[in-house]
Amino acid sequence: MPIEIIQHIRKVIDLSDQEAEEFGSILLEKKLKAKSYLIQPGDQVSEEFYVVKGCLIAYCLDDFGNKHILQFAIEDWWISDFEAFFNDLPAKLFVEAVEDCELLGIQKSSLETLFKRIPKFERFFRIKTTNAFVALRTRILSSLQKNAKERYLEFCELYPDVEKRLPNYHIANYLGLQPESLSRIRKELM
Amino acid sequence: MPIEIIQHIRKVIDLSDQEAEEFGSILLEKKLKAKSYLIQPGDQVSEEFYVVKGCLIAYCLDDFGNKHILQFAIEDWWISDFEAFFNDLPAKLFVEAVEDCELLGIQKSSLETLFKRIPKFERFFRIKTTNAFVALRTRILSSLQKNAKERYLEFCELYPDVEKRLPNYHIANYLGLQPESLSRIRKELM
């Protein structure tokens, strides 16, 4: 039984051992090698994933083939192409392992069944989504009111662990910068 | 009884007349004149608001006194300082009426009670929040991969009604632009 994810949920809602057991039974373990894809554009996205171990990024390619990282995820985070997952659309994003990963997948259909049987899981996901929603609002405000250096500093404060594990050019990309620009910013900060 | 909001909810979940009644009973009607504030920084934010009529913006002021519009809302949208609302923090945002408004407020405490009595409302808000979450991810992708002109065009497509009702400088601000820049973009588009 995956202990991490149960603790993760118990931070938000109470869970009997029985309920934890039932939740555990719908999880699908998945391992992924670094540089391989969890999701690619066009895929049907029937699962969202909890990260037990490793590091991943979600990104899209624009019309000019430029990559744009929308999200990263490390231990205790969730990742997927959420738009595709929630709206039953084909994926637009790549989700790629940056390190070797251990994941727990949840099928959308299992989730729907679970919500009906044990409504408090609906509560859990409402609260998780709400937090993610608020975090995105904060990110948008940052992009509106901060310049490159400030955004980088904020990133380092918010995600010190991620900053150490991702290569420079991924961080730059996430911040909407070119690697050269981030390099100059880091130089300036020393 | 406020018919609009019940229809709004019935687009997402089934609702008996009894349940609709109960929901209606916790709503608080609020009217607001144009240019007045629904929320100001420091306020305790105990409500989120459904817009029956009118148009509002949510914005913050940065350290230099510059305004940054995070969200607007017209009929059938929700608005608040959601970070403050969900996390019981003092407001950081202004929420200001751009036009005369009619709103329906829901107290957080009423909502919690409602969720316990009728869990399907938890479902409704989970789904609404999920949609909002996905929309913000799209907005972030746009800010990463599009230039000013493309973002403006996307805005016009997504929110044609809003585009007509907000003054130029509010739209510019929402897009992270100066009014002068938006003016030049519009000129170029003709």
Added chain:
DNA sequence: CGCGACGTTGATTTGCCTCAACGATTGTGG
């Protein structure tokens, strides 16, 4: 070793900002 991936540095360009000025429109008080 030799190659590719990554980070860095320099030179130049560019998209948008800043500052300033000026019509057009709206609102207001005499």
Added chain:
DNA sequence: CCACAATCGTTGAGGCAAATCAACGTCGCG
């Protein structure tokens, strides 16, 4: 009803942050 101010959109000139383009050093690895 007009004079005046305030608000808003527009235009021009100049500046700056970050992008772009190009080159190079370093490191890890087949």
